[in-house]
Amino acid sequence: MLDPKLIRHELEATAARLLTKGFELDVMQVQSLESQRKGLQVETEELQGTRNSQSKAIGQAKSKGEDIQPLLNAVANLGDQLDSKKQELEVVQSRLNELLMAIPNVPDDSVPVGKSEDDNIEVRTWGVPTEFTFTARDHVDITSTSGKMGFEEATKITGSRFVTLRGQLAQLHRALIQFMLNVHTIEHGYEEIYVPYIVNRESLTGTGQLPKFEEDLFKLDDERDFYLIPTAEVPVTNMVRDEILDAAALPQKYVCHSPCFRSEAGSYGRDTRGMIRQHQFEKVELVMMVRPADSWAALEELASNAETILQKLGLPYRVVNLCGGDLGFAAAKTYDLEVWLPGQGKYREISSCSNFLDFQARRMQARWRNPETGKPELMHTVNGSALAVGRTLVALLENYQQEDGSVRIPLGATVIHGRRDSYLTRELELCAICRYILIFRVETCLWWVAAKLLEEKLSSSYAAAHILPLSRRTSLTRLQPSCRKTSMPFTQLPMILSFCLANAWSLQRPTIGP
């Protein structure tokens, strides 16, 4: 919701800025409703004032034992007058409110002017679009032989725009979620949070999905006005609804994995192939509540946090600054991260990071106490996906496809060292990666090597060559002496592995405050 003061005092200028978002504000209607509101509200409150003072006078007279009948006569028809004025005011106010709630946020000055995604501005790119010596397939073709991605199956179970994943694909999907959560909690300092996936009308109004975009949501057939969440942004951001936080409580940084449910009404015929656009998908979302002065820096930080995931996965992408016409309802500015999809031969959105300024906060009455003024002030909200899990899976499959139809994902290299020299190679060799990502912290290479050795039954000389140098970079300094002494005989590997498993959590856990 925009600041009502903008509507009252800078109506024309605001309307002009909204036009860059493709929104035509009915200036005449707003003006007329606003002047009606002003008049009616003043009259109503004056009537209430007289009623209050008259009633008080009656009370005083009565306690003195005076005759109150004349006073009663004086207020005889005050109630009726008040009722009718109240009703008039309510009508005007609800129409005005309806109008205000439907006005989108005003784009920031740094937002490019434009009508559609063609007018978005590329801010930067990372990596180069993957090239193949053969014709690249899309993820549907890649998985068609193994049958591990089930579109027909899901259609039978539910309908179109759903999917089933099996075996290694399901494991990789799960592993990606863990991986993203681990990176954001351990490396970027977000607090992981679990929230309801069903929310009420107030929450959706707070973040801006309602009242305008009801058709995009799945509503429960329930008199309680419950909806499935279209994004974790809704429950997470609404945690601060109707709250006044201490200045010290900001910034708040949350990472939340959740399923997302979108009806995709109005997108008939778009992205019907594959799992790009689904009614249900998983997403890891970053949400920040910050002081107003910090929100622009927070947007940059949050976007770069999301980029980290793509970089660690070695996926080429670009960052675009959305133009006014492509900007979402509540956003003042949005960076989209677009990952390269060889199957489509283009960049596709995999994350959307936005600064909402105080737009959501005003709807939610989410405030903080500014120590300089001592007064409650609206906070700013910033959020973004990091990342959409289904699309990440698609990007991995398509970018790491091999000519023979297999997929080799060099996560061992990219995630751990930022190099691509040590592959795990097998047909859809995802399982080992899953284990690695599920259990271990990104940098603790030792454990990964140990697991790999066990699995691959590699020689002890390999162990000596790899484990010793790696262990120096890890926090497992306690292992170093024994490694040196024994040159890591192969027989000790099971012991080391179990040690690692037992200590993985406590060793990797970051320091948590009191």
Add this chain to the structure above:
RNA sequence: GGAGAGGUGGCCGAGUGGUCGAAGGCGCUCCCCUGCUAAGGGAGUAUGGGUUAAAAGCUCAUCGAGGGUUCGAAUCCCUCCCUCUCCGCCA
């Protein structure tokens, strides 16, 4: 699902029709006093809206939410929501 209790300001807690936006306490802020492991005294301290360019001031609303009774409702009546306790059921 059954039975009962309850929802009041940052927190605790009083208040069953009339200067109650709300006693008292705690906490917090400021001031005063006092040289000793501290205490005492005083003042202030809700949120939203309107009026205003803004502030001050004035004013309206808010005691879980919504309706009703009344000149007047935190207080009486109705509906709903939520919390707690006990029982039942259950991942």
